[in-house]
Amino acid sequence: MIPRVIKEDIYWVGFIDWDRRLFDSLIPTPHGTTYNSYLVKGSEKTMLIDTVDFGKENYLLNALELAGIKKVDYIVSNHAEQDHSGSLPKILEKFPDAKIVTNAKCKDFLESFLLIPEEKFIVVKDNEEISLGNKTVQFMIAPWVHWPDTMFSYVKEDRILFSCDFLGSHYATSELFVSDEKEVYLSAKRYYAEIMMPFRTMIKKHLERIDNLDIDIIAPSHGPLYNKPSFIIEAYKDWAGDSVKNQVIIPYVSMHGSTKVMVDYLSEKLMAKGVETKLFNLEVADAGELLMSLVDAATIVIGASTMLVGPHPLAYYVTYLVNAVRPKTKFVSVVGSYGWGGNAIEVIKGLITNIKVDLIEPVYIKGYPRESDFKALDTLAEEIFGKHKEIGLLK
Ligand code: FEO
Numbered sequence: 001m002i003p004r005v006i007k008e009d010i011y012w013v014g015f016i017d018w019d020r021r022l023f024d025s026l027i028p029t030p031h032g033t034t035y036n037s038y039l040v041k042g043s044e045k046t047m048l049i050d051t052v053d054f055g056k057e058n059y060l061l062n063a064l065e066l067a068g069i070k071k072v073d074y075i076v077s078n079h080a081e082q083d084h085s086g087s088l089p090k091i092l093e094k095f096p097d098a099k100i101v102t103n104a105k106c107k108d109f110l111e112s113f114l115l116i117p118e119e120k121f122i123v124v125k126d127n128e129e130i131s132l133g134n135k136t137v138q139f140m141i142a143p144w145v146h147w148p149d150t151m152f153s154y155v156k157e158d159r160i161l162f163s164c165d166f167l168g169s170h171y172a173t174s175e176l177f178v179s180d181e182k183e184v185y186l187s188a189k190r191y192y193a194e195i196m197m198p199f200r201t202m203i204k205k206h207l208e209r210i211d212n213l214d215i216d217i218i219a220p221s222h223g224p225l226y227n228k229p230s231f232i233i234e235a236y237k238d239w240a241g242d243s244v245k246n247q248v249i250i251p252y253v254s255m256h257g258s259t260k261v262m263v264d265y266l267s268e269k270l271m272a273k274g275v276e277t278k279l280f281n282l283e284v285a286d287a288g289e290l291l292m293s294l295v296d297a298a299t300i301v302i303g304a305s306t307m308l309v310g311p312h313p314l315a316y317y318v319t320y321l322v323n324a325v326r327p328k329t330k331f332v333s334v335v336g337s338y339g340w341g342g343n344a345i346e347v348i349k350g351l352i353t354n355i356k357v358d359l360i361e362p363v364y365i366k367g368y369p370r371e372s373d374f375k376a377l378d379t380l381a382e383e384i385f386g387k388h389k390e391i392g393l394l395k
Helices: 057-066 088-094 104-114 181-211 230-240 258-272 287-294 313-325 344-351 371-390
Strands: 004-007 010-012 015-017 033-035 038-041 046-049 074-076 099-102 121-123 129-131 136-141 151-155 160-164 217-220 245-253 276-281 297-307 331-338 363-366
Touching: 004 217, 057 088, 074 088, 088 104, 099 104, 104 121, 181 230, 181 287, 181 313, 245 258, 245 287, 245 313, 258 276, 258 297, 258 331, 258 363, 258 371, 276 287, 287 297, 287 313, 297 313, 297 344, 297 371, 313 344, 331 344, 331 371, 363 371
Parallel strands: 046 074, 074 099, 099 121, 160 217, 245 276, 245 297, 297 331, 331 363
Antiparallel strands: 004 010, 010 038, 015 033, 038 046, 129 136, 136 151, 151 160
8 A cells, every 4th residue: 555654764664454354253243344554665674564454465555655665674563463564474475584572472472373483583671762863762551451461652753652452443445644533532432431431440551651742643542543642542541541421321132022022121211311321232232323322421221131041142242242351340149031930130140250349130021021021121121220320420
């Protein structure tokens, strides 16, 4: 692809993947993505910061050729995941004298994943710098956004932070910098929900650290760059912060309609009390939309049909997913129906081990809801309302 100038002698040389619709064999990417690779030409040395996904190496090589690059001295690997490192072996073939600059953890991963020999590496520690002549690159070890190997690279003279996956978005665009903040906000939030949300504590630390940096541009590994960094930094502070919204997320599966009647009834009762609800029918729900909704919500109510004697596999799946991404949700409950018996509630409760939540008494009934069951749902709605009120979300 054509190299694009970010600042003098600093270029984007990545790949725009308009067609990508799934990440990690799990997460929909409705707007595609980009793999951002960056070229920094110093007066003495040339550095590439990250590469592109496996199979896209020719686009990167083409961009380097168009930029007139005959020699690469350093290839920084901020993170070993293959969407950024997959083309490293091919780039090394083209530039055999280049050294890979990374931290010890990332080196270990690159050796394992890509079988890159040890002598190719220069291992850097936190705050270490490499001079390219008139440009200085500082490395900041920033684990767990979202792997243990992550680091940032900061070009001091140009005040550009190459933030790796952190602060990125799966958003394919021909624009180098964010122009439509609303659109990118949603993609960045989806991305945060999918891979960053489990690491809120680390995110807060990294945000504090970069608050002390003088930053003109944030250049993440996915999506457009930010030439108004406060937009994404403030968004992350909000998402990773402790405050929750007056929302109840209700992912549900209903085999024969009873659970659906229950979640609809509960939703209406909550709405009547001024509580916002979002229902996700798990037969058709977009996992990214669901995860995005979990970023802020105070409460999750799982709607579970019973299959054989346990929760329907979709209810099991969503509970597992919620537990894995560790939202800041404060309250959880379950509603559902069974035919001849079951322990769906116990199984679901047993899956919620990673998040500290207040479990509100579930409503689990036999067959189609009767009057007493609707009363139990009234009580559940009242309890959720009360909990939201207790933490100041309602007056
Ligand atoms: Fe975009 Fe964690 O790789």
